[in-house]
Amino acid sequence: MKPFLFFVFPMIAATTAVTAQDNLNDQRIASDPAMLNLDRIFADHEFKERSLGEYRWSKRTASYLTLEVPQREGQGQDLVRNDAATGKKEILVPAAGFQPKGEAEPLKVEAFELSTDESKLLIYTHSQRVWRRNTRGDYWVLEMGKPGSLRKLGGDAEPSTLMFAKFSPDGTRVAYVRANNIYVQELTGMKITAVTADGSPTLINGTSDWVNEEELHIRDAFRWSPDGSSILFWQFDTSGVRQFHLINNTDESYPKITSFPYPKVGEPNSATRVGVVSATGGEVRWLEVPGDPREHYIPHAEWSPDGKRVLVQQLNRLQNINRVMLAEASTGTVRTVLTETDEAWLENDNPVRWMAGGEKFLWLSERDGWRHAYLADTNGKSLDRITTGDFDVIQIEAVDEANGWLYFSASPENPTQHYLYRQRLSGGKPERLSPASQPGWHSYEFSPDAQWAMHTHSHFTQPPVVALIQVSDHKVVRALEDNQKLREKLAALKQPAAELLKLDIGDGVLLDAWGLKPPAMDPSLKHPLLIHVYGEPASQTVRDKWPGERGTWHWMLAQQGYIVASIENRGTPVPRGRAWRKSAFRQIGILAAQDQAAGVRALLKRWPDADPARVGVWGWSGGGSMSLNAIFRYPDLYSTAIAVAPNANQLLYDTIYQERYMGLPKDNAENYRLGSPITHASQLQGNLLLIHGTGDDNGHYQGTEQLMNELIKHNKYFTAVPYPNRSHAISEGDNTVRHFHGTITRYLHQHLPVTPATAAKEP
Known part of the structure; x- marks a missing residue:
């Protein structure tokens, strides 16, 4: 062209x-x-680094699950459990187990999730892009250890129309979004219940409009309650938001127009609210969050561990006031437990992290001139600083409440770098865990118990190395991807x-x-x-x-x-x-x-x-x-x-x-x-x-x-x-x-x- x-x-x-x-x-x-030349880089991809690929930490054992190409002949990928300590591999689902009846090939598994008891597997495939990410597709459920149990969710829904499917806490049902409504499907008789029924092109339940997805990263906008009886969800009313039109002149003989609500600066926003509804459907109990819903944003909402309350964050339109509210799920009444303000703006960097069984929560704030971690209580009476000093906590990486550790990334001496630190939740001096012999950029994906992590390290002229580490002493248990072939190619270049x-x-x-x-x-x-x-x-x-x-x-x-x-x-x-x-x-x-x-x-x-x-x-x-x-x-x-x-x-x-x-x-x-x-x-x-x-x-x-x-x-x-x-x-x-x-x-x-x-x- x-x-x-x-x-x-x-x-x-x-x-x-x-x-x-x-x-x-x-x-x-x-x-x-x-x-180097353009073909080597962008056509042949000779210099593309390798990563670990799709994997999930187990929530029940010290292991992680990966998708791996079988060593034997055949198509598809095996689902493999990897023991963190020993490296022992166990094939949980062979590639053939992902092949639906009557189909010539196994499903291409793009993502997967285990039920809480790990007896069932939720499989995501045939994905389609929704603005930035592929968040619409097909979902299948497989009962572990039962060959031939693969079943597609959604009933007679059009292909690739389900979004954000997730198991109920007891693993007996799956909830998902389709056509701006939330549905729950039972896994015994596969009965489907519409939890919301008012979804339309202008009323969005369980996911978000364009601007909230793009700027506040709200995509998956519903949550099962801990006991599985209710669902917490966002609703966006885009009526009154002006439409933007994209014109496609090349796919057909006549132009095809895509229109969507896009609020430009100074223009009306969607009206945003959060509600609780029974998992069997019925009347929605809207949380009584004060203020004009078109002049405020709700970037975060999460159930308390006991399922009786919801912690909600509300930003004003200028995003310089963040009110943290605790709502009673049974009545919708709310009270403010923390207010964060800034003369400029506040970043959206505080997903809900519960502590002390739901009586406290972690909080990041720049109120002393540096971004530090605090512990707030839900009665609104205390906000205790955990980290101190003239440095920024870049982000919280993990919390090991049982052993009293907070893990976070920081780089006090060099803002171009990124290291892992830990500090006692009770305070004290931060301890750097990333090795001093490895300057550069370190990132981590922690196991749920914060005892293990996938560690990726690179620097400006060296591609990444991925290893499994034992967190307490940062000991490398095993290398998982060293990008050695890429290193050899780079070494052969005139650098x-x-x-x-x-x-x-x-x-x-x-x-x-x-x-x-x-x-x-x-x-x-x-x-x-x-x-x-x-x-x-x-x-x-x-x-x-x-x-x-x-x-x-x-x-x-x-x-x-x-x-x-x-x-x-x-x-x-x-x-x-x-x-x-x-x-x-x-x-x-x-x-x-x-x-x-x-x-x-x-x-x-x-x-x-x-x-x-x-x-x-x-x-x-x-x-x-x-x-x-x-x-x-x-x-x-x-x-x-x-x-x-x-x-x-x-x-x-x-x-x-x-x-x-x-x-x-x-x-x-x-x-x-x-x-x-x-x-x-x-x-x-x-x-x-x-x-x-x-x-x-x-x-x-x-x-x-x-x-x-x-x-x-x-x-x-x-x-x-x-x-x-x-x-x-x-x-x-x-x-x-x-x-x-x-x-x-x-x-x-x-x-x-x-x-x-x-x-x-x-x-």
Whole structure:
């Protein structure tokens, strides 16, 4: 497929010369095993790291379950129990056990879950994507140890229409969502009961609308009560929320339109409420949460261990007040037990974690300037701090209440890294468990009893190693994936010189950064500098962690002669304290652009081999917006920008994300204007490539079209490559990911060339 290019005016001779040079380079690189190329990375996936794959910890024994390709002949995968201590394997379900009667092949098991007593297995397959994730599909139940007992749930429901199926606590029933209603199916006679019946295109039960899924991560929006008698669920009323329309021009002869409620900043939200209903259906008891349901969010709700109460969190629309309420399940009455406030915003980082049998719960707060763990009681009278000190608890990893331990991730000395710590729930000094001999990034998946964990470790230039550890002393029990083949491939490459560094931009501000330089640099030559940016409060780019295939693409550019770098500006979610993170409040796109420009100038001073006349920037989503702000607002510094799926006008983005950081448009109109790249489009002087999926439900192609109009109005030339019907990820369809990276690479060769003489000239 040939991409559509908008307003491209390079001189023909120059373009032809660059294309010919690209072809020669591709041929040379393809024949050299020490050199990377696009096909090796994105078509053949030679450098894709391996992970452990789908697995589940047992809740009854010290073991975990995996899906494994049989050593014997046959199709499908075995379900295998792995003893944590000994490594002994036991096949619980052979691959043939996943084959329905009358079918030629076993089911492709995408996910699975065991009942509490582990007598039954719930199987998820034939999944379909719902916005970000594949959350709609088919579910089957298998009785363990009973060949031929495989049964499909849903009755005569259309294929791939069930969502979030889960066993009742006693394992006799399964509840799921279909067509915006909640159903319970008995496993003896397979009888199906509609628990809710009012679901419609505008009334959603048990799952969520677009914006609550995207920004508050509410997808599975119902919970069995501990005794299985009732179901707690969210309901979203989207009536009154304006519809956004995506147009698919390629699948059929006539355009196909997908419409969905999408509240842009300042617009009405869905009305959200939480209720309790009998598992056999009937009248819903709505929790009496106060306030306008369209002006508040409910990010979390959970049953108490005794099933008599529900802990509910309610954020106001500005997301600077979080009221934690305890509701009586039998009456719906509520009382506030904790109120968290912030002058800027509050993050949604407190899933319900019960302690002391339901009389207390864990809480994360930045109220002292650092994110720390607290223990709150349900009577609202005490909030006791567990962790202390000038460092951030990045996240709670596990709680071992029986032995008195809190496990959490932190990195007090280096915000680009990630380590496991533990501390007594009663207080005391934190103890680092991640080995001092392994700097970099550590992540953990704990067993339910917090005695074992799957440990993944990598750093900036080394792919991950996965091992099973004994948590108490971090002893490696066995290696599970060492990515040795990938390591050997990387070792055979001409590797770029990699560096993690700090940049002084004045006023006592130090910015973290990473850099990749060509493997063999000629000191007499200057090299183009390409900055990879994100820069908003939702993500961190400077991490001492293996960067995956896209990071390998950065390696490829360095091999070709580029210096590639990334800078972490203020306002990003790094563990450097509340003041660092909240400094971006009400000035998204403003402070970050200033920090990025200051960081680039610091890099140019630090690296005399970087050419100040050839500085480029590229980014995706918020990074696309930041790339636009960079080249528009600092035309003397950046000569080339590539903006992927940008948000050119902050007024076009959704309520929950944009209002969290910027406030309401009527209260912060000037900074909404100044932070939006479209405001500064008239200042473009360099080369600009816009890339956007026309089916992007998140950051809409609409904004890029509005930006195009503004650039045209000011006679500013640019290149635009729309990817038909692709989402925000621009990954759907044959060859899309390879083509996408090829598009960017060719544009860099033309407009940010390693050899300036090959640059295409604009008229």
